[in-house]
Amino acid sequence: MAKMKNIRRLSQILFLVVFLVLFIQTEYKGEDELGLPVRLFLDFDPLIALSSILASHAARAVFLLSLITIALTVLLGRFFCGWLCPLGTMNTAVGYVRMRRRSKSPDGAGFPRLRKVKYFVLVFVLSAALFGWNAAGFLDPISLTIRSLAIGFNPAVNGIARSALEFLYSLNIPGVSGAFDALYSKMTGTVLAFEQPVFRQMILIASIFAAILALNFAAPRFWCRYLCPLGALLGLVGSKQMLARVDVDGAKCISCRKCNRSCQGEATPFPSGNWASRECLLCYNCREICPVKAVAIHPTMKETGEGNVDLQRRRLLAAGAAALVTVPLVRFGEHHKRPDPSLIRPPGAIPEPEFLQTCVKCGECMKVCLTNGLQPALTQAGFEGLWTPMLVPRLGYCEYNCNLCSQVCPTGAIAGLTLEEKQRIRIGLAFFDRNRCIPYSMGRNCGVCEEHCPAPGKAIKFREVEGIGRDGAPFALKLPEVDPALCIGCGICENKCPIVDKPGVRVSSINESRAEYKLYL
Amino acid sequence: MATRRTFIKVLGGGAALLMTPAEKLAGLSLPGEDPTTFAVVRGGDPAAAVRKAVDMLGGMGSFVKTGDVVFVKPNISWDRRPEQAATTNPAVVETVVAMVREAGASRIIVADNACNEARRTYKTSGIREAAERAGAEVPFMEKRKFRMIDLGGEVMKDWEVYTEAIEADKIINLPVAKHHGLSNVTLSMKNLMGLIGGRRDLLHQKLPECVVDLTAFFKPALTILDAVRLLRVNGPQGGTLGDVVRLDTIAASTDQVKIDAFGISLFEGAEFDTNPLSFPHVRIAQAKGLGSADFRGRGYAEIKL
Numbered sequence: 001m002a003k004m005k006n007i008r009r010l011s012q013i014l015f016l017v018v019f020l021v022l023f024i025q026t027e028y029k030g031e032d033e034l035g036l037p038v039r040l041f042l043d044f045d046p047l048i049a050l051s052s053i054l055a056s057h058a059a060r061a062v063f064l065l066s067l068i069t070i071a072l073t074v075l076l077g078r079f080f081c082g083w084l085c086p087l088g089t090m091n092t093a094v095g096y097v098r099m100r101r102r103s104k105s106p107d108g109a110g111f112p113r114l115r116k117v118k119y120f121v122l123v124f125v126l127s128a129a130l131f132g133w134n135a136a137g138f139l140d141p142i143s144l145t146i147r148s149l150a151i152g153f154n155p156a157v158n159g160i161a162r163s164a165l166e167f168l169y170s171l172n173i174p175g176v177s178g179a180f181d182a183l184y185s186k187m188t189g190t191v192l193a194f195e196q197p198v199f200r201q202m203i204l205i206a207s208i209f210a211a212i213l214a215l216n217f218a219a220p221r222f223w224c225r226y227l228c229p230l231g232a233l234l235g236l237v238g239s240k241q242m243l244a245r246v247d248v249d250g251a252k253c254i255s256c257r258k259c260n261r262s263c264q265g266e267a268t269p270f271p272s273g274n275w276a277s278r279e280c281l282l283c284y285n286c287r288e289i290c291p292v293k294a295v296a297i298h299p300t301m302k303e304t305g306e307g308n309v310d311l312q313r314r315r316l317l318a319a320g321a322a323a324l325v326t327v328p329l330v331r332f333g334e335h336h337k338r339p340d341p342s343l344i345r346p347p348g349a350i351p352e353p354e355f356l357q358t359c360v361k362c363g364e365c366m367k368v369c370l371t372n373g374l375q376p377a378l379t380q381a382g383f384e385g386l387w388t389p390m391l392v393p394r395l396g397y398c399e400y401n402c403n404l405c406s407q408v409c410p411t412g413a414i415a416g417l418t419l420e421e422k423q424r425i426r427i428g429l430a431f432f433d434r435n436r437c438i439p440y441s442m443g444r445n446c447g448v449c450e451e452h453c454p455a456p457g458k459a460i461k462f463r464e465v466e467g468i469g470r471d472g473a474p475f476a477l478k479l480p481e482v483d484p485a486l487c488i489g490c491g492i493c494e495n496k497c498p499i500v501d502k503p504g505v506r507v508s509s510i511n512e513s514r515a516e517y518k519l520y521l
Numbered sequence: 522m523a524t525r526r527t528f529i530k531v532l533g534g535g536a537a538l539l540m541t542p543a544e545k546l547a548g549l550s551l552p553g554e555d556p557t558t559f560a561v562v563r564g565g566d567p568a569a570a571v572r573k574a575v576d577m578l579g580g581m582g583s584f585v586k587t588g589d590v591v592f593v594k595p596n597i598s599w600d601r602r603p604e605q606a607a608t609t610n611p612a613v614v615e616t617v618v619a620m621v622r623e624a625g626a627s628r629i630i631v632a633d634n635a636c637n638e639a640r641r642t643y644k645t646s647g648i649r650e651a652a653e654r655a656g657a658e659v660p661f662m663e664k665r666k667f668r669m670i671d672l673g674g675e676v677m678k679d680w681e682v683y684t685e686a687i688e689a690d691k692i693i694n695l696p697v698a699k700h701h702g703l704s705n706v707t708l709s710m711k712n713l714m715g716l717i718g719g720r721r722d723l724l725h726q727k728l729p730e731c732v733v734d735l736t737a738f739f740k741p742a743l744t745i746l747d748a749v750r751l752l753r754v755n756g757p758q759g760g761t762l763g764d765v766v767r768l769d770t771i772a773a774s775t776d777q778v779k780i781d782a783f784g785i786s787l788f789e790g791a792e793f794d795t796n797p798l799s800f801p802h803v804r805i806a807q808a809k810g811l812g813s814a815d816f817r818g819r820g821y822a823e824i825k826l
Contacts, residue, residue: 030644166665185660194640370638399638401600401645438726447703448722452636454600456760462702478703496636498722 004284004297008082012089019086023149024191026367026408032419034407039364041086041142042410044069046237047125047230048143048360051136052411054129055357060412070237077241078234081224082264082281087141087212088224092264094213095220099262107268108261109219114226115266115279116309120319122232127323129357133330133384137360139229144209147363147387151199151376152206154367158193198395199366200375205387225266225279235278239308244282244297247304248272252294259286259295269295273305335382339518341508343380344391344489347398347425348406348417351514352381359413361387365405371396373491374405389414391427393491393507398427400454400490428489429511430460430482437504439479443467449493449505450480459486460493460505484511558820559774561783565826567612567749567771574745574773575620577822584743584775585691587625592689593617593657594741596697596712597633597648599758600641606750606765607758608642609697611651613747613771617695618655629657630685633715660685667718674734676727681718686739692716694741694777698748698784700756700764704728705793707757708784709744709777710736710802729802736777736811744780746772748787778803778812786816 019041026038042048049063069080081088103109121139128135137143165187168180188194199205215222224231248259250272259269267279269286287295335343339352346365349355366374366389373396376387389405391398403422406414417425430449438446444467450460460480467477482505489507497503510518560577562570575581585591595609603611614631621629631652635642639661643649649659667681686692696712703725704711710732714721716739724731748770752759759765772783782797789795797803797814807814 028638028640030640169665184665185663188663189640370641399600399641401641402638444726445703445728446725448725450702451725451757454637454758454760456755456764458702458755496722498720498725500720 003288005288008282008284011083012092015084016086016089019145023146023367026150026364027189027193028368028370028402028404029189032401032403034368034404038368039362039408039410042146042360042362042364045140045142045230045410046070047136047140047233048362048410050233051125051129051134051140052358052360054126055132055134056354058354058358058412062410069234073234073238074240075238075243077238077244077277077280077282078231078265079238079244079282080234081228081231082283085141085224085230087145087228088221088281090145090213091216091221091224095216095222095264098217099220103261106257106261107270108263110266111219111226112266112268112309115276116311116315117226118228118232119236119311120315121227122229122236123316123319124323124326125229127320128327131324131327132357133323133327134357134360135384136229137362138387139227140360141223141228141230143360143362144212146367147361147376148205148209150363150367152202152209154193155197155199155202156206158196161187161192162196195372197372199372200392201378201387205376219266221264221281224264224281232278239278241277241280241282243299245277245300245304246275246280246286247296247298247300247302248275248286249294249296252292254292254294256291258289258291262286262289268307274307275305276307276309278308330382330384333382333384335380335385339509340380341510342390342392343377343385344393344428344491344507344509345512345514346374346389346391346405346414347422347427347488348403348414349427349514350413350415355413356381356384356388358411359385359388360411362410363387363389364408364410365389365414368404368408369396370399370402370404371495373397373495391491393494394503395495397492397495398490400492423488424513426488426511426513428491428507428509429484429487430489430491430493430505430507432480432482432505433503436499436502437480438498439477441504443477445475445478446498447478447480448496448498450478452492452496454490454492455486455488457486459483459488480505487511555819557822559776559779559783559816559822560772561821561823562771563823563825564769567610567747567769568616569826570749570769570771571613571616571745571773572620573824573826574771575617575743577824578743578773578775581620581624584693585621585624585626588627589625589690590628590688591621591626591630591691591693592686593621593629593631593652593693593695594686594712594715595631595633595648595652595695595747596699596715597639597642597646598636598715600637600645601758601760602645603647604750604762604765605759606697606752607699607756607760608646608648609695610747610749611647613745613749614648614695615651615655617693617745618652618657621693622656630689631657631659632662632683632685634662634683634718634721635715662718664718672734672738674731674738676730677724677734677738683716683718686716691742692739694739694744696744696746696780696784697752698746698787699752699759700754700788700791702756704802705791705800706781706785706788708781709741709746710781710806713739713741729800729805732802733806733809733811736806737809741775741777743773743775744777746780746784748772748784751787753788753791774816776812776816778806778814779816781806782814783816 046066262285462478601607
């Protein structure tokens with residue numbers, strides 16, 4: 001019989017591959033509709049669903065998918081963590097190094113007292129959501145992983161691959177260069193991004209993820225054991241784990257403690273009756289390592305012991321109280337009174353207060369954005385809006401015929417829109433800086449903004465005046481002006497303005513459709 | 522009085538006439554007439570019109586030789602559908618690629634340095650699909666494939682040029698006739714901007730001089746103007762079908778100045794002056810000897826299908 005441990009490993013690899021493929025496919029592939037369920041893992045993530053419901057008081061049909069995860073967890077415990085979670089798999093891989101090293105403790109490297117921390121994290125996150133701050137996305141493993149890969153690692157991986165291929169192409173060796181030329185063209189838009197992605201806060205977001213992986217050197221699966229709020233949620237839901245309980249036969253046991261040392265989740269199967277079901281990741285290591293076959297994992301009604309850590313109700317209440325204190329600090333900031341003018345939300349974003357409660361900062365929209373214009377906010381939306389998406393027109397504009405961001409949003413923070421609906425939505429308004437715009441400030445024609453304006457009927461219109469050339473000859477000088485009735489704030493004018501440092505036309509969030517108080521006309 | 526010499530001439534001409542394939546006859550000039558150097562076809566479907574226009578100039582074989590690498594440059598700049606007339610009609614591109622292939626080209630490349638996202642423009646314009654169907658390669662213009670070249674122009678000196686375009690044996694220019702906010706029209710000469718990279722946005726400040734420099738540098742072997750649909754206002758992107766009129770017109774020539782002058786004449790009734798010589802780029806190009814603005818002069822032939 002194939003070892004369950006190996007089947008589990010196979011499942012981990014398989015789901016990590018699926019995850020990575022979906023991640024890479026979160027990009028325009030030549031059709032208006034993405035076609036693939038690129039946000040699949042988020043759809044099945046109950047913490048994303050729960051926190052969004054608590055924070056925004058709005059449920060979406062897609063959240064029902066996470067009930068499947070819940071139901072399976074009731075039966076199988078934290079199988080999601082042990083068999084499916086991509087971050088869990090990465091932690092398993094890195095943690096394996098630590099697992100193999102000898103530890104001072106007879107039960108292997110670990111910090112048993114820290115195991116309860118993740119439950120406090122969960123209570124904090126859910127209480128915060130209840131009080132209106134959706135903080136789950138910062139720590140939810142799926143959201144965290146997608147964001148880190150999209151913003152932190154994808155640009156780096158692309159940069160390295162591109163430089164390597166470009167170098168080999170530039171060597172100009174007959175045959176070799178041609179082969180790499182073909183490979184380059186094949187890879188861009190498929191495995192690699194079509195254009196080199198660029199993201200603000202890349203190093204910060206990559207470092208956080210690297211630190212999470214590095215924690216595995218302190219204890220294997222450090223994140224999963226001690227910090228992960230989704231792990232805590234699934235642990236609580238699946239503590240009965242009725243179909244797969246770990247049962248150590250005390251009569252056979254020779255107290256070698258190998259099961260404890262090999263345990264992924266620090267669920268302490270030894271001594272018999274001490275098994276902590278909430279920590280068990282169903283990794284099967286204990287059963288397979290036991291030299292005397294004293295460990296069984298099976299459906300049982302028998303009392304198999306419950307060594308779950310005491311959650312200490314007082315501390316749980318403290319975590320909730322901490323959220324109660326923190327949420328006002330986070331929420332009642334300047335951004336609620338005067339939104340930052342540069343905070344241009346993607347088209348379809350629901351009104352700002354609801355947007356902040358609904359967005360889980362997963363980074364899917366930023367990954368899929370056709371022009372790389374969607375960037376993680378830093379302070380523009382207050383601390384509660386950290387890493388929420390904003391359009392930075394200088395880096396990329398909103399492509400007129402594209403609504404990919406609304407297709408990938410897992411929570412409806414960016415509402416699903418048809419293209420026709422999207423093209424009517426105003427996300428901001430363009431303003432000319434007459435001190436910098438070339439026709440105004442230098443008296444010569446330019447008009448790149450007007451040329452690129454995609455709004456039917458042109459939101460940028462020329463007013464023709466008589467200009468005088470350097471040679472004294474009069475000519476038709478075309479001064480661009482914005483028609484606020486037509487401008488949708490897509491930012492292509494700002495993006496394409498030839499004044500590449502500080503442009504002659506800039507878009508700010510005024511006049512956006514979703515906020516009535518911001519109407520300009 | 523008929524001399525022996527004229528007798529032989531007529532005899533020889535008659536023999537040549539008899540040996541000419543029927544489809545080439547349309548473009549053949551009668552004795553005393555100039556050969557067609559500027560062909561206009563009105564009516565008919567785009568594919569037939571393109572074939573007719575090129576045949577009137579002597580067939581694709583007069584421009585493309587067996588084994589040539591041919592770079593075909595349509596306008597694929599904007600994320601617009603064919604009926605919005607902001608990009609070259611895909612049927613025109615498809616027909617030209619097919620004719621180039623029939624003429625024996627070894628390799629046909631169709632590409633443009635797009636203004637909107639290239640993956641979208643190639644798809645939405647229908648050009649990628651049409652050109653590939655006819656047997657062309659349709660690559661995206663990747664940054665690494667641009668090379669700094671001295672264009673030797675009046676204002677355009679060192680500039681990034683798409684390598685495959687200059688390495689090709691022949692360039693065929695396939696502009697779509699459109700309104701343009703800054704230059705009032707965009708026709709064949711401006712279409713060549715899609716062959717260069719770099720900071721194209723800076724060129725708008727000296728647009729006429731720049732497009733003339735590009736015309737002098739690239740010297741397309743043939744230019745076919747697509748005026749199947751004409752975007753009359755709100756160019757070069759349009760977006761509203763109300764801005765588009767159906768003309769079903771194709772013009773072909775090796776003279777880009779004539780093509781542009783003809784293209785300007787299509788805008789008759791527009792709010793700008795449609796006298797070709799009121800356009801600086803036409804004046805400059807003509808003064809430089811790149812062609813003539815008098816497209817109705819010698820070599821002009823027009824056919825209605």
